[in-house]
Amino acid sequence: xxxxxxxxxxxxxxxxxxxxxxxxxxxxxxxxxxxxxxxxxxxxxxxxxxxxxxxxxxxxxxxxxxxxxxxxxxxxxxxxxxxxxxxxxxxxxxxxxxxxxxxxxxxxxxxxxxxxxxxxxxxxxxxxxxxxxxxxxxxxxxxxxxxxxxxxxxxxxxxxxxxxxx
Amino acid sequence: xxxxxxxxxxxxxxxxxxxxxxxxxxxxxxxxxxxxxxxxxxxxxxxxxxxxxxxxxxxxxxxxxxxxxxxxxxxxxxxxxxxxxxxxxxxxxxxxxxxxxxxxxxxxxxxxxxxxxxxxxxxxxxxxxxxxxxxxxxxxxxxxxxxxxxxxxxxxxxxxxxxxxxxxxxxxxxxxxxxxxxxxxxxxxxxxxxxxxxxxxxxxxxxxxxxxxxxxxxxxxxxxxxxxxxxxxxxxxxxxxxxxxxxxxxxxxxxxxxxxxxxxxxxxxxxxxxxxxxxxxxxxxxxxxxxxxxxxxxxxxxxxxxxxxxxxxxxxxxxxxxxxxxxxxxxxxxxxxxxxxxxxxxxxxxxxxxxxxxxxxxxxxxxxxxxxxxxxxxxxxxxxxxxx
Numbered sequence: 001x002x003x004x005x006x007x008x009x010x011x012x013x014x015x016x017x018x019x020x021x022x023x024x025x026x027x028x029x030x031x032x033x034x035x036x037x038x039x040x041x042x043x044x045x046x047x048x049x050x051x052x053x054x055x056x057x058x059x060x061x062x063x064x065x066x067x068x069x070x071x072x073x074x075x076x077x078x079x080x081x082x083x084x085x086x087x088x089x090x091x092x093x094x095x096x097x098x099x100x101x102x103x104x105x106x107x108x109x110x111x112x113x114x115x116x117x118x119x120x121x122x123x124x125x126x127x128x129x130x131x132x133x134x135x136x137x138x139x140x141x142x143x144x145x146x147x148x149x150x151x152x153x154x155x156x157x158x159x160x161x162x163x164x165x166x
Numbered sequence: 167x168x169x170x171x172x173x174x175x176x177x178x179x180x181x182x183x184x185x186x187x188x189x190x191x192x193x194x195x196x197x198x199x200x201x202x203x204x205x206x207x208x209x210x211x212x213x214x215x216x217x218x219x220x221x222x223x224x225x226x227x228x229x230x231x232x233x234x235x236x237x238x239x240x241x242x243x244x245x246x247x248x249x250x251x252x253x254x255x256x257x258x259x260x261x262x263x264x265x266x267x268x269x270x271x272x273x274x275x276x277x278x279x280x281x282x283x284x285x286x287x288x289x290x291x292x293x294x295x296x297x298x299x300x301x302x303x304x305x306x307x308x309x310x311x312x313x314x315x316x317x318x319x320x321x322x323x324x325x326x327x328x329x330x331x332x333x334x335x336x337x338x339x340x341x342x343x344x345x346x347x348x349x350x351x352x353x354x355x356x357x358x359x360x361x362x363x364x365x366x367x368x369x370x371x372x373x374x375x376x377x378x379x380x381x382x383x384x385x386x387x388x389x390x391x392x393x394x395x396x397x398x399x400x401x402x403x404x405x406x407x408x409x410x411x412x413x414x415x416x417x418x419x420x421x422x423x424x425x426x427x428x429x430x431x432x433x434x435x436x437x438x439x440x441x442x443x444x445x446x447x448x449x450x451x452x453x454x455x456x457x458x459x460x461x462x463x464x465x466x467x468x469x470x471x472x473x474x475x476x477x478x479x480x481x482x483x484x485x486x487x488x489x490x491x492x493x494x495x496x497x498x499x500x501x502x503x504x505x506x507x508x509x510x511x512x513x514x515x516x517x518x519x520x521x522x523x524x525x526x527x528x529x530x531x532x533x534x535x536x537x538x539x540x541x542x543x544x545x546x547x548x549x550x551x552x553x554x
Contacts, residue, residue, distance in 0.1 A: 036283060038286065045516070047516040048462060048514075048516075050513035050516055051285055053286045081326075081544055082543075090461045090516070119545040
C-alpha cells in the first residue's frame, strides 16, 4: 500500500485542503474485499487513545473492480480548524491518512501516513474557491532554502556535464 | 513475564500484571455474544415462568406433574409472594431481554467493522470535508460536503475537540468585558466534613450516654468506655476539620477576575482585572496563567488520571497585601499569551486545559487558591462570541 501526500513536508494548515493519493499494489483486485480510506486524528501517550475520523470512504469489491486500481486513487478533503498536531509530555495529537485493506478470508492490512496540521497562516486568499479549483494543492509550498537545494543542484549539474562529455 | 503470569494463575484474587488481554479479540467477541444470548435466554425463561404461573395455569386448569408445580410455585415465579412481586420480576426479565437484544444487535451490526468505520458511523464525520467531485457518491462525507458547500469559506461554525466554554464567560464584567467563572472553591467539601462531624459526634454522644447510664445503674461497660477514647479523638478531629474549612470559606472573601476578551488566541494581548474581597493580610498574592495536560488511563480495573503543567506563566506577584471590606484589593494588568502554544483540547481521555490561578498566602487565615478556566482557540479561529 502506498499513500502519497501533495506536500513534501507533510504539513497542512488548519482549514486548508488536503489532497493525497493511495494505491494498493501486488495484490490482485479479485483478492480485495474492500478498502477503507480515512483521514483521522488520534492521541498517543499516557492516557487511553482518543480517535476521531474526519473523512471516511469505503470502497467495496465491485467498486474497486470498476475503478480498476491501475492508477492511484485520490483523497480530497478540507481539513478542520482543530485539533492541531501537538507533541506534549503526556499526550500527542497525531493526524494521519489510514488505508485499511480487507482481503478475502477476513484478513486485513493497515497503512498509515502521518501529517501535521498546523495553525492557519494569515493568508485569506488561500481559502478562495477559485484558487482551490485551479491549484492541485492549496497550501503554498514552502520554499526550500538554497543550502538544502545545493547538493541536488550540483548533482544535476555534474550529471549534465557527464552526459555532454560522453 | 512468564513468571508473573504463572504466579497470577495461582493467586487469582490479586491483580494481573502485564497485558490484561490474554486472549485474542475473536474470543472476546464470542464471550460478549454468549453473555448477551444468556441474558436474553434468562429473561425469556423467567418471563415465561411468570406468565404461565399467573395467566395460563389458573385459566386452563390442567393437571401438571409435581415437578412442574414445584417450579411454578417457586418464589421466582410468584415474585416472592408479594402483590407486586411478580410484576417486578416480569419487568426485570423484560429489561433483561431488551438489553440483551440491544447489545446483541449492536455487536452483530458492528461485527468486523474497523475502528475508523465505527467512529465514522457514530456521526463524528466533520462538516469540514471538501465538496465531493460531481457525479461521485461519497457516502456520509458527500452529504456533509454539500451542506458545507453553501457556507462561506471564512465561516467557522465550530471547532472540533475544542471546548466551547459557554458558561465561562456568560456574565458581563464591570471593568472589562467578561467576568470569568471560578471552579468550585471547596463548598462541596465543607458539606462532606460537616456531615462527618455531625454524624460522628452524634454517635459519640449516644455512646457516652449509654456508658454513663451503665455506670449510673450499676452495670458498667468498660469495653465501651475504652472505645469511647479513640471515638472522641476522631470526633474532635472531625469537628476541627469542619471549623477549619468554614473559616477558610468564610474568612477569604470572593475573588473576581475579569478579562477583556474571551476565548483567547495565541499571541494575543489581553487585559486582566483582579479583585480580592474579604478581611485578611496576605504575605503574597500570585496570579498565574497555567496550561495543563490531563490524561485518563485504565490501570487494571481502575481509572487513573495524570496531570502535567506544560506551561506556567507568572503574571503577578505582590506582597504583603492588606484586604479590608471597605477597600478590597484590586489590580489591572496586561498580559500576552505566548505564540506557538497549544489551544484548549478536550477529548474523552485526554485534554489540554488553560486556566488562571489566583493564590494567596495568608496569616492567620489559611492560604487559598482559586482557579478560573479559560478557553484558548487555535490562531485566527476566534468566532464572534460577544454578549454585547
